[in-house]
Amino acid sequence: MTVSAIEFSRLGPPKLRLYAMRCGACGVLQPWWEHHHCYACGGGDLSEEELAGGGVLSNYTVVYYPPRDFLGQEPYVVGHITMDEGVLMPAPVVGVAPEDVEVGTRVRSTLRRMKLGHEGDIYYSQKFVVDEGAPAAPPA
Amino acid sequence: MRVGVLGIGKTPHKIQHGKSLRDLVVEAGRAALADAGVEPADIQALYVGNVGSVGFNYENSTGLMSAHHLGVVPAGAVRVEAACGTGAWALHLGCVAILSGLYDTVMVLGAEKMNDLATVEGTSIIAQAADSKEEYFSGLTFPSGVALTARKYMQTYDLTEEDLAHTSVKNHHYGARNPYAHLRFECTVEEVMRSAKVADPLKLYEVCPMTDAGSALVLCREEILADQPDKPQVYVTATQMATGTWYAASDTLADAHALLAAPAQRAYEMAGVSADDIDVAEIYNSFAIQEPLGVEALGFAAQGEGWKGAADGSTWIDGKVGVNLSGGLLCKGHPLGATGSTQAVDIVEQLRGTAPPDMQRAEAEVGISACRGGPGAVGAIHVYQRLEDGS
Numbered sequence: 001m002t003v004s005a006i007e008f009s010r011l012g013p014p015k016l017r018l019y020a021m022r023c024g025a026c027g028v029l030q031p032w033w034e035h036h037h038c039y040a041c042g043g044g045d046l047s048e049e050e051l052a053g054g055g056v057l058s059n060y061t062v063v064y065y066p067p068r069d070f071l072g073q074e075p076y077v078v079g080h081i082t083m084d085e086g087v088l089m090p091a092p093v094v095g096v097a098p099e100d101v102e103v104g105t106r107v108r109s110t111l112r113r114m115k116l117g118h119e120g121d122i123y124y125s126q127k128f129v130v131d132e133g134a135p136a137a138p139p140a
Numbered sequence: 141m142r143v144g145v146l147g148i149g150k151t152p153h154k155i156q157h158g159k160s161l162r163d164l165v166v167e168a169g170r171a172a173l174a175d176a177g178v179e180p181a182d183i184q185a186l187y188v189g190n191v192g193s194v195g196f197n198y199e200n201s202t203g204l205m206s207a208h209h210l211g212v213v214p215a216g217a218v219r220v221e222a223a224c225g226t227g228a229w230a231l232h233l234g235c236v237a238i239l240s241g242l243y244d245t246v247m248v249l250g251a252e253k254m255n256d257l258a259t260v261e262g263t264s265i266i267a268q269a270a271d272s273k274e275e276y277f278s279g280l281t282f283p284s285g286v287a288l289t290a291r292k293y294m295q296t297y298d299l300t301e302e303d304l305a306h307t308s309v310k311n312h313h314y315g316a317r318n319p320y321a322h323l324r325f326e327c328t329v330e331e332v333m334r335s336a337k338v339a340d341p342l343k344l345y346e347v348c349p350m351t352d353a354g355s356a357l358v359l360c361r362e363e364i365l366a367d368q369p370d371k372p373q374v375y376v377t378a379t380q381m382a383t384g385t386w387y388a389a390s391d392t393l394a395d396a397h398a399l400l401a402a403p404a405q406r407a408y409e410m411a412g413v414s415a416d417d418i419d420v421a422e423i424y425n426s427f428a429i430q431e432p433l434g435v436e437a438l439g440f441a442a443q444g445e446g447w448k449g450a451a452d453g454s455t456w457i458d459g460k461v462g463v464n465l466s467g468g469l470l471c472k473g474h475p476l477g478a479t480g481s482t483q484a485v486d487i488v489e490q491l492r493g494t495a496p497p498d499m500q501r502a503e504a505e506v507g508i509s510a511c512r513g514g515p516g517a518v519g520a521i522h523v524y525q526r527l528e529d530g531s
Contacts, residue, residue, distance in 0.1 A: 063339055078279050
């Protein structure tokens with residue numbers, strides 16, 4: 001996606017942190033992009049809440065045809081990670097071969113280079129790696 | 141409520157390097173005018189569905205460009221955009237315009253010229269039809285967002301990739317027989333399984349191609365069509381729209397179901413028909429998984445069982461309901477802005493009895509089209525009926 005330097009200044013820095021938005025009215029935790037109103041109750045009192053970084057891979061896909069900003073990384077895994085705090089986060093899962101990815105695997109976040117913008121701007125953000133220290137997932 | 145379908149037209153759906161966006165607009169529009177037996181000057185308003193000309197073709201104001209090249213000036217003209225539901229939304233606006241009583245005759249046209257750019261650029265433009273700013277920061281693409289839905293569906297209902305592959309087999313059976321389709325070959329479950337991975341678990345034969353095409357309908361007040369009994373008496377009898385989930389991360393299977401089920405229920409009530417009355421359905425399937433989701437939402441099967449019809453024959457031409465007898469988006473391709481209008485044209489052909497012989501459902505009288513996009517953000521339902529008494 002083409003972005004301007006101005007947009008980069010707006011989009012880039014928040015992606016360095018791992019946080020979600022907590023609704024002050026109903027308490028539902030939701031992804032970082034919900035800041036205009038709570039998608040569950042419509043309330044307008046949303047505040048940032050840091051996430052600890054651990055979660056479980058609940059769904060995933062492997063991207064073989066990336067958009068331009070991700071060219072060269074394919075094939076890469078994008079997962080839906082159910083964070084320990086309960087919110088679902090979409091993010092790349094790295095350091096594991098696509099054929100070895102399994103739903104139910106414990107993962108943890110790590111700050112990595114995410115993609116290259118058109119003007120050479122480098123985006124950093126949260127990717128996830130398999131949490132080797134975690135106990136094996138219980139049988140489904 | 142009834143809106144007369146006075147004329148239909150479409151271009152071949154394929155890669156057309158020799159044609160521009162305006163060439164496709166004119167070809168489809170003139171075909172519909174000729175079929176309707178009206179002149180450009182008879183068109184009072186023009187609704188042009190087009191998703192991405194700003195990106196694909198570096199041109200904007202597609203509605204106004206179309207008005208000029210079709211010669212419908214000074215009719216009002218506007219470009220309509222609602223992701224993959226664009227063509228269906230143009231149709232909705234055309235119907236609403238007629239039903240309002242403001243206009244007697246309008247044209248609905250959808251067109252997209254996608255192949256002026258390389259695949260990677262096209263993929264980036266298509267990604268803008270969902271949340272390219274925040275959610276797709278994660279490297280998601282349109283196909284991979286839907287792939288997550290496919291895996292969720294497989295997990296929830298304990299299905300295999302082979303189970304879902306039957307949908308592509310059925311679509312390719314009919315696509316091979318559709319002279320207007322982009323991909324005209326048959327395939328087996330094994331060939332679907334062997335086709336290249338696009339976004340796991342979606343494989344190449346479960347993903348629509350990028351296609352250049354246009355399609356158009358001339359709509360009129362019902363009296364105008366009823367007064368011409370020599371013309372096929374096909375009417376739009378329901379038009380219903382909905383929005384749903386903008387983000388894949390919060391798009392549950394229940395949401396994906398409701399996106400089409402809710403407007404479908406309203407449409408059935410509006411038309412005074414039920415799912416059992418439907419002979420033919422065009423169901424949005426830019427990715428194969430979306431066909432069973434649509435089959436379920438329209439009430440043709442229980443949730444989790446929409447995939448079975450392609451395997452057991454009940455959604456084939458002589459089954460309970462003929463679903464995507466055109467080959468669906470999987471074979472026609474998905475010329476974004478034209479997809480919804482082409483679904484409408486294909487259903488009207490079925491009800492007129494003028495579909496190609498191997499695709500024509502016998503005695504089709506009631507049809508439905510279901511378009512989705514975003515991919516969870518827009519739902520669109522239209523019901524069509526052949527009414528021989530015309531009144």
